Amino acid sequence: NAGVTQTPKFRILKIGQSMTLQCTQDMNHNYMYWYRQDPGMGLKLIYYSVGAGITDKGEVPNGYNVSRSTTEDFPLRLELAAPSQTSVYFCASKGGVQETQYFGPGTRLLVL
Amino acid sequence: AQKITQTQPGMFVQEKEAVTLDCTYDTSDQSYGLFWYKQPSSGEMIFLIYQGSYDEQNATEGRYSLNFQKARKSANLVISASQLGDSAMYFCAMREGRRGSGGYQKVTFGTGTKLQVIP
Numbered sequence: 001n002a003g004v005t006q007t008p009k010f011r012i013l014k015i016g017q018s019m020t021l022q023c024t025q026d027m028n029h030n031y032m033y034w035y036r037q038d039p040g041m042g043l044k045l046i047y048y049s050v051g052a053g054i055t056d057k058g059e060v061p062n063g064y065n066v067s068r069s070t071t072e073d074f075p076l077r078l079e080l081a082a083p084s085q086t087s088v089y090f091c092a093s094k095g096g097v098q099e100t101q102y103f104g105p106g107t108r109l110l111v112l
Numbered sequence: 113a114q115k116i117t118q119t120q121p122g123m124f125v126q127e128k129e130a131v132t133l134d135c136t137y138d139t140s141d142q143s144y145g146l147f148w149y150k151q152p153s154s155g156e157m158i159f160l161i162y163q164g165s166y167d168e169q170n171a172t173e174g175r176y177s178l179n180f181q182k183a184r185k186s187a188n189l190v191i192s193a194s195q196l197g198d199s200a201m202y203f204c205a206m207r208e209g210r211r212g213s214g215g216y217q218k219v220t221f222g223t224g225t226k227l228q229v230i231p
Contacts, residue, residue, distance in 0.1 A: 033219070042203060043221040090157060094219075098164070099145065099207060101219060103157035 002026050006091050006104035013081040013111045021076040021107050023091030031094035032074040033101065034058075034066065036087040043090065049074055081111045115139065116204050116222035123227050125194045132179070133189040133225045135204035141165075145207040146187040148178065151224070152200040160202075163187055194229045201226050 004025045013019055025032065030051045035043040035058075045058030049068040063085060065077040074093075078085060088108050092101040117136045125131035137146065148160040163171045163178045171178040179188040191198055204222040 035221075042223040045219070088155065092157075098162040100147065100159050100162060101205075102159065103149075105156050108155075 004091055004093055004102055004104035006089075006107050008107060009105065010108045011110070013078075013109065015081060015083065015111060017081050018077070018079050019081070021078070021089055021091075021109075023074045023076065023104060024072050025074075025091075025093040025102075026072065027093060027095055027102065028071060029093035029095035029102075030071065031099075032068065033092045033094070034064070034074070034076045035090045035092065036060065036085075037090060037106075038087050046076065046089075078109075083111050085109065086111045115220040116206055118204055118222035118225050120225045121223075123225055125191075125198075125227065125229055127196060127229055127231050128193055130190060130192045131194055131227065133191070133202050133204075133227065135187045135189065135222060137185050137187060137204075137206045139185075139206065139208050141208045146178070146180070147205040147207070147219075148176070148187075148189045149203045149205060149221075150198075150200045151203065152197075157203070161189070191227075196229050196231060199227060199229045 007022045033048045034046040037043050044060050046064050047066040049055045052071050055066050055068050068074050088106045090106050091104040094101045144165045146163045150158045161171050161173045161176045161178050163180045170180050175192045177190045201224045203224045207219045
């Protein structure tokens with residue numbers, strides 16, 4: 001049981017480039033989330049999904065897009081990267097009796 | 113208004129001593145859940161402990177316990193017998209909405225408390 005996996009672990013982008021952050025979970029959780037964590041700050045919700053085919057915006061969705069074609073995968077797409085998107089991105093899934101969020105290891109993104 | 117407030121940006125504790133990290137929350141829901149996560153310098157988010165709003169007893173997990181005071185809307189984390197490996201950021205979080213309702217359950221995080229354990 002790998003839990004929540006994210007790739008890549010680290011990436012440097014140039015301004016205007018695009019990329020997709022991958023997230024996969026093997027716990028059969030319906031709920032999945034994308035957060036960003038800026039240095040010294042807490043987590044801010046970008047997008048979330050309550051199941052395959054259903055996604056919705058969180059607090060800071062601008063500049064991002066998501067899709068959820070399967071229960072397992074929840075990729076986050078950055079279009080036209082900007083320096084303000086330099087951050088650590090965490091994917092999480094939620095489930096279990098206590099409906100706890102389980103986090104992936106994070107992706108560090110630097111936009112120059 | 114902040115949904116989750118952690119008023120201690122940083123804390124120091126002597127090794128082997130107990131420490132309390134504060135968390136207050138704001139919600140109008142009757143059903144909610146409270147969580148604490150640990151984030152060491154390596155960056156991963158580690159789930160520590162959970163308290164449901166209807167749970168009558170305070171949650172405990174090993175050296176971690178949650179001091180839940182519903183009327184005061186506080187959910188403080190108590191770490192007993194601190195160890196050097198406890199040095200990390202600690203985040204309090206709240207899930208609103210009835211568990212298993214099928215609808216969206218918003219999870220809100222506090223800004224964190226940086227704990228440093230002194231040898």
